Every structure is written in C-alpha cells, then in structure tokens.
Amino acid sequence: MSWIDIGALDDIPLRGARVVKTPAGCVALFRTAGAEVFATSNTCAHKGGPLAEGIVHDRKVTCPLHNWVWSLETGEAQGADEGRIATYPVRVEGGRILIDAEAVGKRSAA
Template sequence: MDQMITWTPVGRVEDIPVQGARVVRTALGDLAVFRTVTDEIFALEDRCPHKGGPLSQGIVHGGRVTCPLHNWVIDLATGEAVAPDHGCAGHIPVRVRDGVVEIAFRHA
C-alpha cells in the first residue's frame, strides 16, 4: 500500500534560533526542528535514543546535536547516533518553501 505525504507548515526559518531548535508538538509526540549555523533545517523526534533526553535542548554543532543529558551526539541528517554510540532518533523529512519550514507526515 502506498503512503501519502502531507507537508505541514510549522513556522518560518527565522523562528528557529541559529544553532538551536524549536519544538513542534504533534499527536504522535514532540518533534525538534533544528537550524544550523549555515541555515540548514532538520527535524528529529525530540527524544535521544539513549535515555530519552530532549534533543531540542541540546547543543547544535555542524550537522549534529549533542544530547543535554549524557552527551550522545546525533547526526541531524539521519538521526543516527555517532560512534561509538548506537541508536537512532526518528528522522522526519523537512523542506523549506519561501522561508516556511514544512515537515512531512506519512499516512495511508
């Protein structure tokens, strides 16, 4: 069965602090939308795969975020923990159109 994607606007790029994040609350849980120093935008589930720490409160550096609880480093593009750690924060597709950040929701 094919899945449909709905692109949902969640704010403007400038609403997200540079090297920071903004939390988007959904029925399926909180998402963290990140902005890098080069204005790249990424979205992950706002939950570290290690102990569930809020990634939105972590430190963004390059294309990664460091969890504020136990310093796990998560790749923003994939949601994968950086070695030697293992695990994945759910990655959410994101795009920017005319300065508006949109996240993808999949449904049947």
C-alpha cells in the same frame, strides 16, 4: 508527500532548535549554522533526554543529559555510541518550514 506549514524559518535561531507538538508526540526542529533545517524525534534514544535542549553543531546535536551525539541527517549515534533517533522529511519554502505530515503521522506516540 503531504506537507504541513509548521512555522517561520526565522523562529529558529542559527544553531538552535524548537519543539513542535504533534498528535503522535514531539518533533524537534534544528537549524544549523549554515541555515539548514532538520527534523527528528525530540527524545534521545539513550536516556530519553530532550534533544531540542541540546547543542547543535555541524549537522549534529549533542544530548544535554549524557553528551551522546546524533546525526541530524540520518538519526544515527556518532562515535562509539549506538542507536538511532527518528528523522523526518522537512523543507523550507518562502521562509516557511514544511514537514511531511505522513511521515510524522507514522511514528509511534512518544
């Protein structure tokens, strides 16, 4: 994997998110109440809602448009909903967030 530094962990509040623009489209970074960090597509697979504007709870995010819930770990829709959003490898080192450049580069343009 080829890791790219995309920002400080402290730039994302607990239970918050931010968006990183890449040449292939926008990636949403989420920080849980337990300070875990996840990276997914910023676009809801249901109706295209901006997931970074959703509500982060446990290891999930609820889309702000139609309340679909997505697993931040697997990208799968939760409950009775069906679908999947892209997820990307991410890690934290020394208070900095790193994302796998190769995985982000493979996604189709948003």
